[in-house]
Amino acid sequence: MIEELVAASDVSLGESGADLRQAAIWPGVWALLSTCGVPRPLIVDAGGGSGGFAVPIAAAGYPVIVVDPSPDALAALRLRAAERGLDHQITAVQGDLGDLGDLVGVGRADVLLCHSVLDVVDDPATALAQALRVLRPGGTLSLLVAGQGAAVLRRVLAGRIDEAFAVFTGELGRAPRPSRRFSVADAVALVRRAGGEVTDVHGARIFTDLVPGERLSDPRVVESLRRLELAAARHESYRDLAAHLHVLARRPARQPHIDDHE
């Protein structure tokens, strides 16, 4: 099992191969893509930025539509895609989560990625509910949000105890610009409220941020850390301390409150 996870975590198609920070996220993403049951799935990366996920997915042969409000991020994405000869696989569109229905079409996407976007929007619940409408019934969601436990722990380790307490109570990170962190329960509740059925939750970057930077220049340390991250990702006691929580979900086959408005 761990060998399969290690293989799936290695994005060896020219992008972030050694990136430990994403290692525990890729197995879940590949699983969604390979099980969606259509030969050419419509994949939408909402808030996909400069293509940290979209580019490796496109390199693996899947067409991806990236929707992002930032012209700079989209320009960087187009450049990266062109450099790798992937222009035909990636469509970059300016817009935000609320525009997805108009830009892509309600109920059209097979897989929706929404990675590290709800951390920065004003109203994550509304934004996710709007975004989920783009999924076809049975379509799947890969949601990545910042974990609260890691943000508290990092501040404690740095001796910033008052700040840690403020993150713990949720006071820190709301103003002036939201930078939210979520507990596992928050993230699951958010998806359920938006109408998604949660199928898996795991943690990413549980230990990597705690390792002194100079140790990461040793490839053996990196490989051991990758295995540790992957092995611990689904353990509840460790998952709660992850810098990122990765929620996989499905849009149920029929949802009257959504379907009736399509």
Ligand SMILES: C[S@@+](CC[C@H](N)C(=O)[O-])C[C@H]1O[C@@H](n2cnc3c(N)ncnc32)[C@H](O)[C@@H]1O
């Ligand atoms: C931290 S980056 C994450 C980029 C990419 N998803 C990844 O994980 O590598 C957050 C991205 O969300 C985008 N963003 C911010 N507000 C948004 C919104 N309301 N709707 C869609 N994207 C948004 C930003 O422009 C930025 O590209």
